[in-house]
């Protein structure tokens with residue numbers, strides 16, 4: 145017994161040295177380049193679709209004319225050094241889906257930019273799309289867009305193509321026509337010099353990915369482009385002696401049919417259509433607002449085959465959880481939570497239609513934190529050096545101890561999850577258990593007061609860096625480790641609903657917006673205060689279904705996340721449910737942690753509605769509240 149204690153403290157010493165090195169030697173967060181991108185305007189890849197007739201004319205166009213005009217300057221000017229772009233989409237059978245447009249199911253709004261999904265053929269409002277699109281104008285046609293419901297990753301995708309003058313002119317006239325509808329003048333004809341050219345100048349960046357022209361020689365190209373398609377696309381009014389003439393307008397007054405010509409892109413091979421039967425996986429896993437929500441089926445495997453199967457990549461699948469693969473990780477004591485537009489927020493329409501909003505920070509209340517539909521290892525709450533598998537249920541360690549939390553935490557009730565080591569290199573180890581959000585990610589779980597862990601080596605249980613003998617012999621490769629946390633329902637001072645993030649600032653990273661929140665690790669390091677205790681709370685350990693007893697009793701108050709900490713390149717796979725790999729022998733009426741997902745969606749929705757109600761009448765687009773110091 146005495147000998148064992150000595151061994152433990154020796155290995156503990158080694159661990160700590162490794163950690164110290166890690167903290168000093170590694171940049172913990174985003175690299176500088178990434179950081180820059182947080183603040184910079186999004187830059188678009190210059191993608192070119194070698195498609196001449198990209199404006200869908202709704203069947204009214206005259207294709208023969210187009211073919212004959214191939215050598216025209218206006219249409220060939222941008223064709224130099226083009227590369228054909230191949231996009232892949234999965235086309236849904238529209239008839240099987242619900243009617244209507246957008247995630248919000250509201251009508252089209254021609255006063256704002258809307259994008260057509262190449263797959264389901266529905267229109268989506270710019271402000272309902274979470275993907276950061278950059279500058280758009282209504283009636284643009286030079287893009288390929290796929291909505292969250294259709295995308296196999298659960299993430300929207302958007303790519304611009306380089307618009308040609310013919311497309312740009314068409315978009316400009318559509319906008320001028322709609323302005324005239326809005327201001328009641330109902331003009332149909334617009335001056336090339338007074339209306340069309342100024343609009344092109346003002347919205348150039350939104351209309352095309354091509355850099356602005358230095359000289360104004362393109363003005364005559366515009367005239368040529370418009371004149372060429374008088375008849376099929378445009379009407380013209382040539383008033384003699386009018387210095388602002390000639391005047392142009394759209395031949396058709398129906399603006400709702402203006403859209404990218406996806407069919408033509410498919411025909412020319414620039415857009416590839418996949419078999420619709422393979423589309424389902426992504427649509428099943430969405431957060432709030434999804435009409436096709438589903439709970440992920442956990443992989444149920446019998447003990448003993450887990451390690452082998454995992455190494456053979458049986459589990460590997462596409463990332464279909466709706467999170468971007470380049471999700472930012474914790475940096476400088478901040479964590480980042482993926483945000484999505486909130487259809488319930490006030491001033492949505494005003495924000496959508498205000499043109500001066502570009503470049504200004506987006507008020508946090510217009511968005512909401514994305515709550516995933518399944519419990520996974522968190523991308524937003526992990527030590528950056530850890531590698532998370534595509535399905536986000538396996539994690540690989542790196543050098544010294546560091547950890548990852550699950551996406552969901554619990555603060556009342558009895559909850560269970562399992563984990564198993566699928567690869568254990570020489571000297572590797574794990575500490576599995578439950579940790580609070582403030583537990584330092586760059587260390588082993590149980591190093592500070594915010595975590596409770598059970599170590600593979602010797603089966604020691606750790607809290608506040610103190611080890612105690614718990615489950616003799618420890619655990620190793622292939623053992624199914626079950627952890628059951630029991631928190632009181634009664635006299636529990638923890639909040640019933642989580643925080644709303646709507647008062648937090650939104651930051652842009654790559655193509656998405658995130659709420660920025662202090663992770664509390666720094667403040668809690670200096671804080672020596674002893675946390676209040678949850679009476680009659682406990683954490684019970686199970687090894688291959690067999691109860692090892694309570695590792696901890698009367699643990700601190702707080703919200704606890706399943707947490708995995710790893711030493712060296714150890715690989716751990718978790719099972720959050722819906723079924724345990726090995727049924728634990730216990731009388732306690734527990735829930736698998738996966739059940740927390742549905743609950744969290746309800747709780748977060750309530751929290752966001754409470755926020756909007758509480759600040760009803762106080763939220764404005766110019767002067768929104770911003771409480772983060």
Ligand SMILES: [Zn+2]
Nearest residue numbers: 246248269272
């Ligand atoms: Zn919408």
Ligand SMILES: [Zn+2]
Nearest residue numbers: 261264291294
């Ligand atoms: Zn779609």
